[in-house]
Structures are given as structure tokens and as C-alpha cells.
Amino acid sequence: MSEFEQRRRAVSEQLAKREVEALVVSSPANIRYLTGFAGSNALMLVSEGEAHFFTDPRYTGEAASVPAKSHVAKGLLILAVASTIKRKRLRKVGFEPTWMDMDQHGRLEKALDRRASLHPVGSLIEEQRAVKSPAEIEIIRRSVQANSEAYARTLKRIHAGLKELEIAAELEFQMKVLGSEKPAFETIVAVGDHSALPHAHPTQRRLEKNELLLIDMGATLDGYTSDMTRVAFAGTPPKRVRDLYRAVLEAQLAGLDAVRPGVSVKQVDAAARQVLKGHNLEKEFMHSTGHGLGLEIHETPKIGKKEKTKLRAGMVITIEPGAYLQGFGGVRIEDTALVTERGCEVLTPTPKELINL
């Protein structure tokens, strides 16, 4: 049985528990997970023992090799889904409420004309995706490695005087040459006090001597993402920077240390947060400690203060505490890590010392 078939079988089993006969899958990442299809327009209908795949004529070639019953539809895909539901005489059909839009739902309901009822089925596939298979972990490893290698190659070329945008362009160039189809998110390159903005956009500003440089980057490779943050200093870092860096690194290591199966994510978050509190930096850490990643850059579980998910072996998560001093600068240190049977394997190979450029 192929991996895609196994995944779909696991979905069907869950459908029975939710008391629906089939699920309309609208999420592009969920469809990719179930079929490998990476195009921009598709829907699926998954029922026990059967999976139907719907796309438009642009993807006729891809449709032929999708491991499911393929339908190439000329009009709206949702109408082709409705026809299949009617033909199969399905009565109770689930849909993904955060992915199906009102327009699709309205058209589906109308086309079914009360011959089937529609039921929201929340995040079923997303939860299944949280635990990665060995094949998925292998791709994520390659994504992480390409990302770290792109960083290493770029680091050799970075010097004071370069613009944030130029550094970001070089990082993304190297990623692409290393086989990444695109960045996992807009690469963050933030110099000086820009580094105190957790979501800074690269600008024309140049890296000056005696400034912080924060780089947060991720690759997408064969659909799977990676995520890493590193901080460097242009020159010899003063004590304030060294202290800030050391506190965040200590928090990051504490977060990684807490990772193992059975631990709730809020304990992992607390482990990192506690260290920053000890350095009086609790208020300077205003985001969560991390997030799952995979086909999307933000997946279940969120590693946050109030989250209750328990870690399971096979989850791939980031651990990324930070501390941001407005007007001065910020430090964040982030690795991509795998939850193993025994604890945690840091996938990111890049060293974590504060780099002096």
C-alpha cells in the first residue's frame, strides 16, 4: 500500500468516528498530503475505500498520475464533487469549515438538493499531519539542510555595508540553487534596532559596524518547509548584546530540553519562558515558543502558553524564543526539531554561537 493510500485510509477511519460517509477536502496542503498534487486548483472527496480527485484542464497531465480516481472538470470543481456525491448516493458528507468558503458551500448545497446533508469536520487531516512519517521526515531533513547550507554560503559574503534586501536576496538565491522551490516565508533580515521587530521586512537599510543582524529564514523543498533564526554582530559585541544573546540561548536550550513525547506543549513554552523570566526578559518575549511545520510553515501544534497538545514522536516543531529591546535590538534563536521516541533531535545543523562578522 502506498504512503498516500495509508494516509487516506487513516482519514477514512476517522470519518466513521465522525459519523459521515465522506469528506470534501478543500485545503490545498491537505490535498497535497493525500495525493502529492501541488497545483493551485483541486478538490477531493474521500470516503471509505475510495478517493476522488478533481482539478481543471490545466492539470490534465498531473491528474493522470494522481493516486486517486481523477476527474478533470471544465466548470466549477465543486459541481463535479456534487455530481459524484449524487452518483455514489452518499447521504452524510463532511466538509472542512475553515477551508470551504461560503460560495462553495452554497453551490454544493444547492446542487445536492437535499439528497445529502453537509457537516463540518474540523481539522481532521491537519491533526493527522502533525505526526510525520519517516518519508516526510526525510524530506524535512533535506529542506532543513538546504536552508542551513544557504545560510552558511551567504554568511561568508556578509559584511558591513550590505543592505538588508541584498542579504535576503542572496539567502533566497542560495536556497533556490540548492533545490528549494521557494522560501517558506518572506526571509527576515533585520539590522540594528530593526531586529527588535519580530516580523521585520528587509529594507534598503545597510548593516553598519557594531550592529546586530538577525536572519530568520526557511526553505520549501519538495513542498516541505524548514525554519531557522540566527543572530550575528558586525564587530565585537558589547556586554549588553552578549548578555541578551546568552539569555535567549539558555532559554532556547531549555525549550529543546523539555521536548519529549507525552509532554504538553505549554510545558515546553514554560521551560523557555521561565529562563527569560530569570533574566528579567519575560516581557521582552511576546510571542509563542514555536510551532509545528511541514507542508505549511505553521502547523499543529502551536507551542504556546495556553496550548494543551501533548507532544508525540514524529512531530516536527520549531523552538524559537526571543527577547526584543525596542530601540536597541532583538535576539531570537530558532531550530527545527524532531520529537523522537526518547526526546528531541535538533535537525538544524547550524552552530548557535553568536557570530562576529
Next chain:
Amino acid sequence: MSEFEQRRRAVSEQLAKREVEALVVSSPANIRYLTGFAGSNALMLVSEGEAHFFTDPRYTGEAASVPAKSHVAKGLLILAVASTIKRKRLRKVGFEPTWMDMDQHGRLEKALDRRASLHPVGSLIEEQRAVKSPAEIEIIRRSVQANSEAYARTLKRIHAGLKELEIAAELEFQMKVLGSEKPAFETIVAVGDHSALPHAHPTQRRLEKNELLLIDMGATLDGYTSDMTRVAFAGTPPKRVRDLYRAVLEAQLAGLDAVRPGVSVKQVDAAARQVLKGHNLEKEFMHSTGHGLGLEIHETPKIGKKEKTKLRAGMVITIEPGAYLQGFGGVRIEDTALVTERGCEVLTPTPKELINL
């Protein structure tokens, strides 16, 4: 009155015609159009004379400078929208059916508890966005110029032996250095018979001598996209390639020639298609002739066989006929063009001769 205010006022005027008092705006591009906000999580509520903007605490800084009444909400934004609807005692509220998902709609309906009714309002803002303001056209010009300049810089470095991925990486590097925040879509670089696939992804395949090279690229700059396709040949092109190229160029020029206010888009499509038919290449041109672009890479109007929209001055569209000979190669030539009062201004400055590398 600021441009954003003018845009919102135009929206409110349309709301009165649709007999709703306010519109919940869910589309990120529509929100950007109405406020300039470029973050990943926001909603708006636009009513006559008032606009409310909702985002989460990550964007507290941006929220302060958004030209609307800003709400930074800790929980789900849709619940904050519901509170505002109740507080304002609105009774008839519109929503965007292709942008509001079932989950949001369900929560909104529940929170309103029958104090207001919800009504689908389709594509109102998208239609308004189809005609660009002088300020928007100015940004699109800069996006087009950065895109063409990135192509020109890269072209100097292209030679047989380079991989598709390396060429794509260089194009995207140059775009970024020139101020583009990201590509408008995954850059297409297709060599040899790959060029016959309209949506090819760049691979490890190398450009060989006597092969076609097709590049389809677009920049996103200050949120606005550009789009261009050019074809080169590594060596002296044989007659079959020259003939194919000449036919497509003739079709592209015929398409551009047909562009002027009042003309329906299907006439523009037909003008290009007719030329290819004259060369017996009608079946080898299996996509539409073009599309509008702006904050998104595909916007109203679609320039297709069956589309009835009439062109209006201020629309920005692509004209991009192609002909694809499976197993041999394909040619597509694409410019970004502005519909002017008198006809058409091609914004793309890049020459359109078949280039011999």
C-alpha cells in the same frame, strides 16, 4: 481625502445599491487595497462613512497607522467584528462569499444571535480594483521595470550549461535586489521541450546548445505585481523555431492592437487567437490570452474566449498568447499593458525579438 478614503467611499456607495448597511471584508488583497495593511491576519467592517479594521496583537504597531478605526483583538477577529456590528446596531450586513469561510460565517451568525442578517455580496471590491488609480499605475510601472531590469541583468549571464533552477534563482535574486519583496509567482524557466508545458517548474535540467529557453517571471513590489514572458534560443534558431516565434509575436501584437476602452475582452482574445489560427496553431494555444493584475497576479478581467467584460481605461492586463508543440517546445510572449483613454500602453520595456544566446 486620502486615496484609501476615496476607495472606501466608492465601496460604501455600492453597498447602498446592494441594500446592505455594511460589508465584512475578508480578502487580504481587498483589505490591503482599502488600508495599505500587508499583514497576514485582518478583517474589516466597512459601512457608510465608517471603516473598522481588526487585527491581532502582532500587528499593534501597524494597526495604529491604518487609516480606519483600529481594533487589536486578542481572540478570533470575527468575534470582534460581531461586537462592532452589535454595538453599531447594524441590521443588514454583507460578506464576501468566496472569501469568508464556513467557520467564520458560523461564528459570526451565532454571535449576532439574529440581531443582524448576513448577505453574500460578490466581488464588489474586486470589480472596483480592476480599474487602477494613477498612484496604483505608478507602483505597477515600478514593478514592471524592476522585473524587466532583473531579466536584462540575468540575460547577460545566461549561457548553455546553466540549470533551469540556477537561472530562476538569478532572476529572483535580481528582482529582490531591485526592491521586489517576492516573486509574483514561482518563476518559470523551461528549456527545450519543457517550454511546451505552460506551467513548467524549474528543474536541475541544463540549457543545452540549440534549445529553446522560455522565461515567465513577475515581481511583487510594494504589493503590486508584474508579469512578462520572453523566449530565447541557445544558438542560431532553425526555421521551425523562427516560424513559431513569428506567429506568436504576430498574435501578441494583434492582441495588443485590439486593446482599447469599450472593447470586450473576448474580442481581444479573438484577435490573438485568429492570428494563430491563420498559422494552423489554434489547437496549440490552449489557454486564455491574458488577465488583469494588480495586488494579485490574477485579477478581473480574464481575457478569455467566453468573457464579456468591456475594457476600461485604467485596467492593467497581460497579453500572452503562446503556441506549444509537445515534445518540441513552446513559445509564449507576454507584456503587461495599461488600457489608456485612446488604446493601450505597453508597460513592459523589454524588447521582443527572438534572442540568440
